[in-house]
Amino acid sequence: MTAEITTEKARIGAPSIAGFTEEGEGLVSAKVDHSHNHGVTVMASRAERLTSFNVADFALPTGREEEWRFSPVRGLANLLSDTATELDPEPATAFTVEAPEGYVRGTLAPGAAPRGTVLTPADRAAVVASANVDEALHLVIPAEAEPAEPLRILVHGAGAGRRSNAHFVIEAGANSRSVVIVEHTGAADHNGNLEVIVGEGAKLTVISVQLWEDDAKHLGQHDAEVGKDAVYKHIAVSLGGSIVRLNSNVRFSGEGAEAELLGLYFADAGQHLEHRSFVDHNVANCKSNVLYKGALQGKNAHTVWVGDVLIQKQALGTDSYEKNQNLVLTDGCRADSVPNLEIETGLIEGAGHASSTGRFDDEHLFYLMARGIPEEVARRLVVRGFLNEIIQQIKVAALEERLTEAVERELAATEN
Amino acid sequence: MSTLEIKDLHVSIDTEQGTKEILKGVSLTIRTGETHAIMGPNGSGKSTLASTIAGHPRYKVTGGTITLDGEDVLAMSVDERARAGLFLAMQYPVEVPGVTMTNFLRTAKTAIDGQAPALRTWTKDVKAAMQQLRIDADFAQRNVNEGFSGGEKKRVEILQLELFKPKFAVLDETDSGLDVDALKIVSEGVNRAHAEGNMGTMLITHYTRILRYIKPEFVHVFVDGQIVEEGGPELADRLEEEGYDRYATGAGAATIAAAAAAAQA
Numbered sequence: 006m007t008a009e010i011t012t013e014k015a016r017i018g019a020p021s022i023a024g025f026t027e028e029g030e031g032l033v034s035a036k037v038d039h040s041h042n043h044g045v046t047v048m049a050s051r052a053e054r055l056t057s058f059n060v061a062d063f064a065l066p067t068g069r070e071e072e073w074r075f076s077p078v079r080g081l082a083n084l085l086s087d088t089a090t091e092l093d094p095e096p097a098t099a100f101t102v103e104a105p106e107g108y109v110r111g112t113l114a115p116g117a118a119p120r121g122t123v124l125t126p127a128d129r130a131a132v133v134a135s136a137n138v139d140e141a142l143h144l145v146i147p148a149e150a151e152p153a154e155p156l157r158i159l160v161h162g163a164g165a166g167r168r169s170n171a172h173f174v175i176e177a178g179a180n181s182r183s184v185v186i187v188e189h190t191g192a193a194d195h196n197g198n199l200e201v202i203v204g205e206g207a208k209l210t211v212i213s214v215q216l217w218e219d220d221a222k223h224l225g226q227h228d229a230e231v232g233k234d235a236v237y238k239h240i241a242v243s244l245g246g247s248i249v250r251l252n253s254n255v256r257f258s259g260e261g262a263e264a265e266l267l268g269l270y271f272a273d274a275g276q277h278l279e280h281r282s283f284v285d286h287n288v289a290n291c292k293s294n295v296l297y298k299g300a301l302q303g304k305n306a307h308t309v310w311v312g313d314v315l316i317q318k319q320a321l322g323t324d325s326y327e328k329n330q331n332l333v334l335t336d337g338c339r340a341d342s343v344p345n346l347e348i349e350t351g352l353i354e355g356a357g358h359a360s361s362t363g364r365f366d367d368e369h370l371f372y373l374m375a376r377g378i379p380e381e382v383a384r385r386l387v388v389r390g391f392l393n394e395i396i397q398q399i400k401v402a403a404l405e406e407r408l409t410e411a412v413e414r415e416l417a418a419t420e421n
Numbered sequence: 422m423s424t425l426e427i428k429d430l431h432v433s434i435d436t437e438q439g440t441k442e443i444l445k446g447v448s449l450t451i452r453t454g455e456t457h458a459i460m461g462p463n464g465s466g467k468s469t470l471a472s473t474i475a476g477h478p479r480y481k482v483t484g485g486t487i488t489l490d491g492e493d494v495l496a497m498s499v500d501e502r503a504r505a506g507l508f509l510a511m512q513y514p515v516e517v518p519g520v521t522m523t524n525f526l527r528t529a530k531t532a533i534d535g536q537a538p539a540l541r542t543w544t545k546d547v548k549a550a551m552q553q554l555r556i557d558a559d560f561a562q563r564n565v566n567e568g569f570s571g572g573e574k575k576r577v578e579i580l581q582l583e584l585f586k587p588k589f590a591v592l593d594e595t596d597s598g599l600d601v602d603a604l605k606i607v608s609e610g611v612n613r614a615h616a617e618g619n620m621g622t623m624l625i626t627h628y629t630r631i632l633r634y635i636k637p638e639f640v641h642v643f644v645d646g647q648i649v650e651e652g653g654p655e656l657a658d659r660l661e662e663e664g665y666d667r668y669a670t671g672a673g674a675a676t677i678a679a680a681a682a683a684a685q686a
Binding site for chain 2 (some may be wrong): 332363365367368369371372373374375376377378379380382386387388389390391392393394
C-alpha cells in the first residue's frame with residue numbers, strides 16, 4: 006500500500022512537462038516517429054537536396070518523400086500543379102506595397118539577376134511558383150538607409166481555392182537598417198517565394214505573418230543570403246490558414262554574419278502548420294540561432310517543425326543553436342518536431358539543438374487555480390507567456406499588439 | 422475569527438484496480454490563530470486531506486462536509502476556494518512554463534483580492550518578502566518553479582502564503598526535502614504569517630523536526646485515513662521517541678480503538 010501511495014504522489018506532484026528542460030539527441034530521437042520512415046530514402050546530407058528551376062525535375066509528391074512526409078499532400082494538389090495565377094474576374098491575390106519612394110525597383114523576369122541568385126526552388130511548390138511568376142517584385146533598401154517605418158507587402162487572397170503565385174526579391178543595401186513585413190490575409194491557394202539578399206553590414210528583419218482566413222492554403226520558400234557582418238532575422242508567424250507550409254532557409258556570403266530564424270504558430274482543430282528551417286553554414290565565423298514556438302489546441306491540430314543545420318567543412322568558428330518548443334493545450338493534437346544537425350568540422354564555437362513538446366495539463370491548471378486564478382485566465386497566462394518570447398522579438402509595437410490580440414482570439418476559441 | 426470545519430470526511434480515488442477509499446471519516450476543526458499538526462506515516466492519507474481541502478479533481482468526496490465559516494467549501498471550484506481564503510502549500514509545486522513569477526504573483530493577488538494591488542507597495546512587498554525568505558531577486562523574472570530546486574520551490578510556496586494572506590493555510594509536508602537552514606527560513610515565514618493573527622494553520626508532516634520551529638497547539642495522529650489520537654504538543658514529543666510503530670495495524674488494533682476513544686472524550 007505504501008508503494009502505491011508513493012506512486013500516486015509522484016504522479017500528482019511530478020513536473021509533468023519535464024521535457025521543457027531536456028535537451029539533446031536522446032529526447033529528440035525518442036520523439037521522432039520512426040514508423041513514418043518506411044519506404045523513404047533518407048539522404049546522407051541536407052546538401053544533397055535537389056534544387057532546380059525546371060518544373061519537370063520535381064515530380065508531384067506522394068507524401069512518402071522525406072520532405073513531404075508530414076504534409077497533407079492530398080489537400081495540396083492545386084498548389085502543386087504547374088498553373089498560372091488566376092486573373093478572372095480579379096487576380097487571386099492583391100498585392101499592396103508600402104515603402105518609401107524609390108524602394109520599389111519595378112519587377113524582375115525569371116533569370117534577371119538578382120532574381121534567382123539566392124533562391125533556387127527546392128521543392129515542387131517553389132518551382133511551380135517560380136515558373137509561373139513572370140514579374141517578381143523587386144524591393145531595394147538603399148545602402149545606409151534606415152527607414153523610420155517598417156516596409157510592408159500586403160498579400161490579400163480573393164477567395165479560397167483560387168490559385169496564386171508570387172515571387173518577391175528584397176535587397177538590403179550595405180549598412181542599411183530595416184524591417185519588412187509580409188502580411189497574408191484573406192484566402193487563396195497561394196505559393197509564395199521570397200528571395201532576400203542582405204548586404205554587407207546590413208541589418209534586416211523580415212516578418213512573414215500568416216493571418217489567413219480558415220480556408221486558405223499557403224506554401225512558401227523564403228531564402229536569404231547574408232553578407233559579411235550583416236544581421237538577418239526572419240520571423241514566421243502562422244496563425245491562420247488551413248494548411249501553411251513555410252521553408253525559411255539561410256546561407257552566408259561573408260564572415261561575421263548572423264542569422265536568426267524565429268517562428269510562432271498556433272494551430273486549431275484541423276489546421277496544419279508546418280515550418281522548416283535550414284541554416285547552411287557555408288562560411289566561417291558566422292552565427293545562427295533558430296527558435297520556433299508553437300501552441301496546439303483542438304482535434305487534429307497538427308504542427309510540424311523540421312530544423313536543419315549544416316556546418317560545412319570550411320565553416321570554422323561557427324556558432325549555432327536551434328530549438329523548437331511546443332505547448333499542447335488539448336487532447337487530439339499532434340506536434341512533430343525534428344531537429345537535424347550535420348557537422349563537418351569540429352573547429353566550431355558551438356552547435357546545439359533542442360526540442361520539447363509539453364502539455365498544459367490539469368496539474369498546471371490546478372496549481373494556478375489553487376492560487377485563486379480562474380481557469381480561462383490561467384490558460385491565457387500560460388499561452389501568452391509561452392508565445393511572448395517570440396512576439397517580443399518583433400519590436401514593431403503595432404504588430405506585436407495585433408498578434409497578441411490574434412493569439413487571444415485563438416485562445417478564446419478553446420473555451421467553447 | 423474564522424472557522425474551518427471538517428466533518429466525517431470520506432474521500433476516494435479511482436485507481437486502475439478500482440475505487441479506493443483513502444479518508445475514512447475525518448473530523449477536525451481549526452480556528453483563526455490555531456496551529457494544528459497532522460502527523461502520520463507515509464500513505465496514511467495526510468496529503469489526500471490537504472489536496473481535498475484545496476479541491477484537487479483527483480479526489481472524490483463520498484461523504485462528510487468541509488465548511489469555512491459555515492460556507493460549503495465542497496461546492497466551490499478550486500479558484501473559489503482560494504479566493505475564499507484557503508491556501509495549500511503544495512508538497513510538489515508544479516512548474517508552469519511561460520509564466521514569470523512576477524506575473525503569476527500579481528495575477529493571483531489580483532484574483533484573490535478582487536482588485537489589482539497598488540503597484541508601488543506591491544513591488545516593495547514582494548521584494549521584502551523574497552528577501553526575508555532568502556530568495557534571489559532574479560527569481561522574479563523566472564518562470565514559476567521552472568528549474569527551481571526542491572528547497573527553492575518550498576520557499577516560493579511560503580512566499581505566496583505571506584503575500585496572499587489566507588484565512589487558513591494547509592502546509593503539505595513543506596518540511597520534506599529541506600536542509601536545516603532552509604527549514605528554519607521556511608518556518609520563520611510561516612510564523613510571520615501566523616503572527617499577524619488572522620490565520621489558522623494545518624501543518625502536515627511526517628517528521629517532528631519542523632515542530633522545533635513551528636509550535637502547534639494541537640497534534641492529530643493520522644493512520645489509515647483516520648485520526649487515531651489527538652493531543653497537545655506533548656503528543657509530538659512522544660511520537661519523536663516512539664515513532665508510529667505503536668499504531669501499526671494488527672496487534673495494535675486495540676490500542677488504536679482505545680486511543681481514538683480517548684481522543685474523542
